[in-house]
Amino acid sequence: MSKLIPRRTIDAVRQMVDVALSIIGIECVIYIPTAGSYSTAEKLDVWSEQSDYTYTSYSGMVFVEWNASTRKLKQLGLFVEGGLPILGRFGNKLTALEGSSIGVEAEVDIPIRSYFRISPEYIPSDYAGIEDFEIVDIAIDQQHDAVLTKMYSIAPRRVQKS
Numbered sequence: 001m002s003k004l005i006p007r008r009t010i011d012a013v014r015q016m017v018d019v020a021l022s023i024i025g026i027e028c029v030i031y032i033p034t035a036g037s038y039s040t041a042e043k044l045d046v047w048s049e050q051s052d053y054t055y056t057s058y059s060g061m062v063f064v065e066w067n068a069s070t071r072k073l074k075q076l077g078l079f080v081e082g083g084l085p086i087l088g089r090f091g092n093k094l095t096a097l098e099g100s101s102i103g104v105e106a107e108v109d110i111p112i113r114s115y116f117r118i119s120p121e122y123i124p125s126d127y128a129g130i131e132d133f134e135i136v137d138i139a140i141d142q143q144h145d146a147v148l149t150k151m152y153s154i155a156p157r158r159v160q161k162s
Helices: 007-024 035-043 070-075
Strands: 026-033 055-065 086-090 094-096 115-118 132-138 150-156
Touching: 007 055, 007 086, 026 035, 055 115, 086 132
Parallel strands: none
Antiparallel strands: 026 055, 026 115, 055 086, 055 094, 086 150, 115 132, 132 150
């Protein structure tokens, strides 16, 4: 039996994910590093800083699971000790907020080191005062489900205050 998913099925599931996010998701602005700054900063490895990245902003929807259960994380292949990560799901299409393609909706890959900003009214009291959350890991990696859903481990973004 083939483990390949037909393209029509992928498109249908993606469309359903987008519909579900339009109902239960939170509006956010997603900042994705440009390809050039990402490759340059990644060469610096642990010495890279947030200022080494240049970001392009997009508007989109996110569904955040603030308290994912250990059982769910194990199903996703995430084995953690101590603190549980926050999980975020994004829609398949984002709307550009800058550049020559303002207002254009497109499919965009969201790499690690991207971050998003949501309104404080949707953030639980555990994270009071934090509006920016960074993509720290891909929750579904190297599985066929990664084609269908874009789920990530997220963490509050650390910003140096001067």
